[in-house]
Amino acid sequence: MSAVELDRAVELLVRQVRHWQQPRWSATATGGNVSRADLVHRLVQEIANLCADAEGGPRRAVPRLDNDLALPDQLRVVAADLVATAAPPELLARAAVEVTATRDVL
Known part of the structure; x- marks a missing residue:
């Protein structure tokens, strides 16, 4: 699993939820x-x-912020942090699976 694939999974989830209201x-x-x-x-x-x-x-x-509309940004930040660590492929794969599973139940 590459960083590009994780980024793609995160972007798909963010596109799905970024317009949501409270x-x-x-x-x-x-x-x-x-x-x-x-x-x-x-x-x-x-x-x-x-x-x-x-x-x-x-x-x-x-931290759980008061405004849930910030969640897509929090997700992008932590995913970018994970990629920046030069994480091994198995950690990137695990993250991508988690993102995809979450997207599926939203």
Whole structure:
């Protein structure tokens, strides 16, 4: 898995959600019991965790911002951070799978 493929998966998800307003973010994700915003924030946290693992550093909590409309930007930032670490292909693949799985249930 390459950085280009991860970037593509992130871009597809961002295109899907970037125009959403708050009621759509607050809606329950398909087949689940959490909001779409909670699901995307969980994805952001997972990618941040992969980035910390790639750097050999400690995992840190990604802040949950007051405005859910910032979630696409948070996702782009943590994905770019992961790519910048020169993460091994297996971590990039895991991140891309997580992004795609999240996109599928939104």
